[in-house]
Amino acid sequence: MELSGPLDKLIQRIRERKRQSGGAATASLLVDEGGRPIGKAQLRYRFNRARKRAAKRASDEKARARLLSIQFRDLRAKATTDKRNSEGLEAAQRLLGHEAYDMTQEYTRKRKGDVCKPVK
Numbered sequence: 001m002e003l004s005g006p007l008d009k010l011i012q013r014i015r016e017r018k019r020q021s022g023g024a025a026t027a028s029l030l031v032d033e034g035g036r037p038i039g040k041a042q043l044r045y046r047f048n049r050a051r052k053r054a055a056k057r058a059s060d061e062k063a064r065a066r067l068l069s070i071q072f073r074d075l076r077a078k079a080t081t082d083k084r085n086s087e088g089l090e091a092a093q094r095l096l097g098h099e100a101y102d103m104t105q106e107y108t109r110k111r112k113g114d115v116c117k118p119v120k
Helices: 005-020 042-056 061-069 074-087 089-096 101-108
Strands: none
Touching: 005 089, 074 089, 074 101, 089 101
């Protein structure tokens, strides 16, 4: 994946934060407060916790239910759909690493959702 634009800036900010906090002794980009690498399970746990917090702050029951229905795996589909919408199906296919064009088309089909502002 090319590191450019906002992604490059984000990674530079993360690296700088790691250096300022004592320089975690790991090559992993994502680390916990103790400097240990964050694995998939911990990332999922944190995602679930953030989702529940966001749902508590929802303006109504419909919004709350929608927030609670979001799954960790939806992030990959969302990123791929955004890539397809902005750069085309071939770019989305490269992002996913699919060999079959049809597989990418099926994966991104019907995934266009509402645009919303992120939760802090």
